[in-house]
Amino acid sequence: MELTRDEESALKGEQGEIMQMAYRILVATGEATDAEKLIPIEWAHLSGVNYNTIGDAGEEFLSSISNDARVTVKTTLNPMGFDIDNVANYGLDENFISKQLSIKNSYEIMGVIPSFSCIPYEIFDIPKNGTQVAFAESNAAIHANSFDNLKTNKESAFSALASAIVGKSPYSSIRKDDTPNIIINMKVKNPNELTYGILGFFAGKVGDTSVNISGLAEMDKRQCKAMCGGMGTSGTCAKFIFGDGDSDCEKIDFDEKEMQNVHDELNTAEKGDLITLGSPQLGLDEISDLTSMLKGRSFQKRCMVFCPRTVKEQAKKIGYITELERAGCEILSDCCTCLTPLINKENVDAVTTNSIKGAFYLKNSNGVDVNLKSLSQIVQDETR
């Protein structure tokens, strides 16, 4: 990698230990991903917030660097393990709560905006086309590259944090004009959000850094999100490009059979003990849709709904939250289905969800079975 004189000086430690460590991370990441230089970024989004995922080692690391480290660009943050407003209802142990609060505190000291959301693209203004950012959350990185006209690597928690501190990120292949070598033909008729989630999961498995997708009609926000969530879960792929691609592209069909294969891999139960909605977290439009679907109906079992705090506050003003709570929903902000410590296999055998990302992590990290179905099916089967 080519470094400027100033960057070399920081790497040698002439600008302090934190800058030296941050540059070490960027250079190691850049070398590993064949970047030739570092480029300025305007926004970093960090993962590595939930105590469930980063553990004691992560908590100690963040606590020790927070004395000196400060972010130098706009920096937003992924969900943590719980919603402080209702954590008392979920039987988490004291150790989890205090370690999680320490992590929250460390990020705030460093100057990070405590957004606790995996959908920064829905709750913050999107910068102008082509802006370089550094997003660690996989669904957000894919959304930024594919739908928001931004450019980002699929950053790790560490390269995003280093990018936030330095204000630069490695200039790797996905930031350049990327030509996918695979084209996926969408053959499934009448897709719903579950179909798009599965398509994303399938594309993430077969794609390398980016894929072409053809045969898609106009998608709504929910479908875009579902695709990004699914894709981020299954592989390293960081971008969709819509179109037919070059003629020498490898062509792969996504048909009913492929869809069934992914469904069978993730769907392991006939029904769930409880329902979760939101992985990625729900935005205001989805909360509004859900409120309309639940008009005059109530869930017959627990239904946990995850959304960002800002969305919950807006939804409360409009009256959606009262409606959803009447229908039996528990509304949680600051956390997400994905990697939640609030669902425990000691108490829960299976969870019903429409999220591919949620299904993957509930199964692999929480160790519970998953009943996968679309939102309209969930409302039909589980409400009266």
Add this chain to the structure above:
Amino acid sequence: MNKILVAGKVQGIVLKSENPINFLGTVDKKTGIISDNNHNLFGKSIKDVILVFPSGVGSSVGAYTIYSIKSNNSAPLAMICQKADLTVATGCALANIPLITISNEEFNAIKNGMKISLDTSSSNLIQYQ
């Protein structure tokens, strides 16, 4: 291919693994001992050796494990891999452990128990002693 991911200069004894290493869950953070009984280095300590292995695998949180091992003074002096992966790269960067990748031929030439020195500022990255 030769790449310098984290710079540094050390000398020590090679501990070589034919298996990739998943730092999250395979290595004891306090002692640096490989605790996975399916791993070919099971029971061996990676403390103060030059750890030579194909690449890292598994969760990126493994980078924090590398940092912890270093904080507990149980880390390798350096790591040498065939292939760069982001978990080991960022873990070594966090912990300031020198890390390079080398060609397959050179990887095959390095044997367990060899004494070598590694200097990333020299044109000869590895010197055999």
